[in-house]
Amino acid sequence: MRFPQLTKKHYIIIAVVAIVALGGFAIAKIGGNEIAIANPASAVKETPKPKLQEGTLSGKECENGSKRPLAVMYASDPEARPLSGIGSADMVIEMPVTEGGVTRMMALFQCEEPAEYGSIRSARMDFIPFVLGFDALYLHWGGEYEALAKLDAGATNNIDCLKFDGTTCRRKSNRPRPHNGFSTPTLLAEKIAQFKYSTVAKELGYKFEEGESEGILTSPTLYAGDFAVRWTYDPATNRYSRFRGGTVERDTLDNLQVQADNVIVMKTTSQYLSILYNRVKTTGSGTMTLYKNGTAVSGTWEKSTDAARLVFKDAQGKELKLNIGTTWIEIATQ
Numbered sequence: 001m002r003f004p005q006l007t008k009k010h011y012i013i014i015a016v017v018a019i020v021a022l023g024g025f026a027i028a029k030i031g032g033n034e035i036a037i038a039n040p041a042s043a044v045k046e047t048p049k050p051k052l053q054e055g056t057l058s059g060k061e062c063e064n065g066s067k068r069p070l071a072v073m074y075a076s077d078p079e080a081r082p083l084s085g086i087g088s089a090d091m092v093i094e095m096p097v098t099e100g101g102v103t104r105m106m107a108l109f110q111c112e113e114p115a116e117y118g119s120i121r122s123a124r125m126d127f128i129p130f131v132l133g134f135d136a137l138y139l140h141w142g143g144e145y146e147a148l149a150k151l152d153a154g155a156t157n158n159i160d161c162l163k164f165d166g167t168t169c170r171r172k173s174n175r176p177r178p179h180n181g182f183s184t185p186t187l188l189a190e191k192i193a194q195f196k197y198s199t200v201a202k203e204l205g206y207k208f209e210e211g212e213s214e215g216i217l218t219s220p221t222l223y224a225g226d227f228a229v230r231w232t233y234d235p236a237t238n239r240y241s242r243f244r245g246g247t248v249e250r251d252t253l254d255n256l257q258v259q260a261d262n263v264i265v266m267k268t269t270s271q272y273l274s275i276l277y278n279r280v281k282t283t284g285s286g287t288m289t290l291y292k293n294g295t296a297v298s299g300t301w302e303k304s305t306d307a308a309r310l311v312f313k314d315a316q317g318k319e320l321k322l323n324i325g326t327t328w329i330e331i332a333t334q
Contacts, residue, residue: 055110057108058324073105099275121181125146129283231260232242260327
């Protein structure tokens, strides 16, 4: 059997096919025509994954670990429940803001960005020192006169939804006013870019560790009535689950119960101003109890100035380590 004689053209085609088979790319001129043959799989470049960094508020490794925290004022009223995004917060601070025991929450977000934030409520003077201490961007819907005057004077970077009602911040028809204000990360990003606010996190200096269950102690019940808060501890997960007003606290976005890895009960004093306002002392020092790993550690809290970091120390004056994850700070006044 005789094989046909191979020409130069045949050798070129054989070489091109071999290169493609090995995952390459070739261009050859055959009979005056340029032919390109590529392996599509090899031509696609994988997008590099963002580098994980330790979050300044949670100690978790996440893509947003170096991103400046966002502090969002949340309603606590029964009409506003369930809240959106509260289960994704890295840290939450709650305190009674009226003589009647109505509480208000400020949630800080860094590692996770929920689909939406809400119900968003007003700025309060008591929370501004925490915003400053965490070097956070502040999201609120209006506020008490003194707080708005301080923010308008440039105390900290903030977005007031009252000024952007219908654009950056929007109202839902299925909630009664003033509990129907919401926003999203996308809407906020546009305003943050417009205002040229910094989005880089400041190093806060908190220390974190991997926790292990050591006991079965739950935290005490705080506040009263519709605002009563209770945390239960589960040794299997080494986490605390939140109940409010006698029912499970859920995030409306995923319907999951809100949980925490650390619960801190911080004791301080408050002063009556009017039926709508108490002035809570959030700088200075006082006693506190850290609940983690099913145990309770007594110590003190310190915040020397509005801009200073909030520090938690044990009875010997050594700064306490927090479990990696979510922390809720419950402020109890007397």
